[in-house]
Amino acid sequence: MKTVLSVNLNKIALIRNSRGRDYPSVKAFGRRALQAGAGGVTIHPRPDQRHARYSDIADLSELVKEFADAELNIEGYPEEELIEQVLRYKPHQFTLVPDKPDQITSDHGWDLNQDGEFVTDIVRKVQAAGVRVSLFMDPDEAQIKLAQETGAKRIELYTEEYAHAYGAPQFDAIAAKYLACARYAVSLGLTVNAGHDLNLENLAPLVAEGTIAEVSIGHALTVEALEMGFDQVIQKYVEILS
Numbered sequence: 002m003k004t005v006l007s008v009n010l011n012k013i014a015l016i017r018n019s020r021g022r023d024y025p026s027v028k029a030f031g032r033r034a035l036q037a038g039a040g041g042v043t044i045h046p047r048p049d050q051r052h053a054r055y056s057d058i059a060d061l062s063e064l065v066k067e068f069a070d071a072e073l074n075i076e077g078y079p080e081e082e083l084i085e086q087v088l089r090y091k092p093h094q095f096t097l098v099p100d101k102p103d104q105i106t107s108d109h110g111w112d113l114n115q116d117g118e119f120v121t122d123i124v125r126k127v128q129a130a131g132v133r134v135s136l137f138m139d140p141d142e143a144q145i146k147l148a149q150e151t152g153a154k155r156i157e158l159y160t161e162e163y164a165h166a167y168g169a170p171q172f173d174a175i176a177a178k179y180l181a182c183a184r185y186a187v188s189l190g191l192t193v194n195a196g197h198d199l200n201l202e203n204l205a206p207l208v209a210e211g212t213i214a215e216v217s218i219g220h221a222l223t224v225e226a227l228e229m230g231f232d233q234v235i236q237k238y239v240e241i242l243s
């Protein structure tokens with residue numbers, strides 16, 4: 002299976018929010034991502050709207066209509082306002098993430114022994130409206146089985162541990178654990194996404210087996226774009242000034 006790239010635009014939104022204008026524009030960078038070959042775009046609006054805002058959902062749901070097969074993935078904690086937005090704009094996918102409102106970034110998957118009933122109710126409601134639900138999960142087979150029992154069609158493996166182990170002696174064992182969980186999830190009929198701290202260096206081994214349907218990547222991708230373009234832009238400024 003070919004893995005689809007969904008470009009997470011949170012960090013474009015973060016820069017935009019530091020000034021009062023729509024610059025850089027999340028929608029315009031979303032369009033560039035799709036024109037460059039990404040299969041989708043992702044945002045993760047947090048309750049303080051520190052980067053992606055609820056209003057970006059409307060803009061991006063218009064954007065994806067310009068591209069055949071492009072998908073919009075909305076991630077976040079399923080609080081009332083975000084659920085309302087999802088039911089209104091009907092993105093292709095809603096990834097439920099168990100983040101507290103003040104969390105700096107996502108740092109764990111769902112514990113469905115604790116939150117199974119709450120999550121199952123939301124999965125039913127959202128999927129009944131025609132929006133596919135994915136659950137943000139740690140690489141833990143028992144939890145993945147519970148994820149399947151909620152009725153969600155997909156899971157997203159939280160890849161921070163995998164990404165941070167890249168290049169370290171324990172990497173092969175950790176990568177094997179992730180791949181085994183992906184195979185297990187597929188055997189249960191789930192489709193498997195992955196994300197968090199993936200980058201140009203660590204991505205290839207994760208997708209090599211063909212069990213990962215989609216990766217959502219934003220933080221490192223934005224930094225890599227800066228790293229690859231920064232020097233050329235400096236040279237252009239220097240040219241103007243010479």
Ligand SMILES: CC(=O)[C@@H](O)[C@H](O)COP(=O)(O)O
Pocket residue numbers: 011012045047076098105106107137196197219220
């Ligand atoms: C669920 C997940 O792993 C990503 O959405 C990640 O948390 C990005 O969110 P931030 O850009 O707020 O760090």
Ligand SMILES: NCC(=O)COP(=O)(O)O
Pocket residue numbers: 009043045076157195196197198199217218219220221222
């Ligand atoms: N679901 C993960 C995501 O959207 C992006 O995570 P990151 O690349 O910003 O760490």
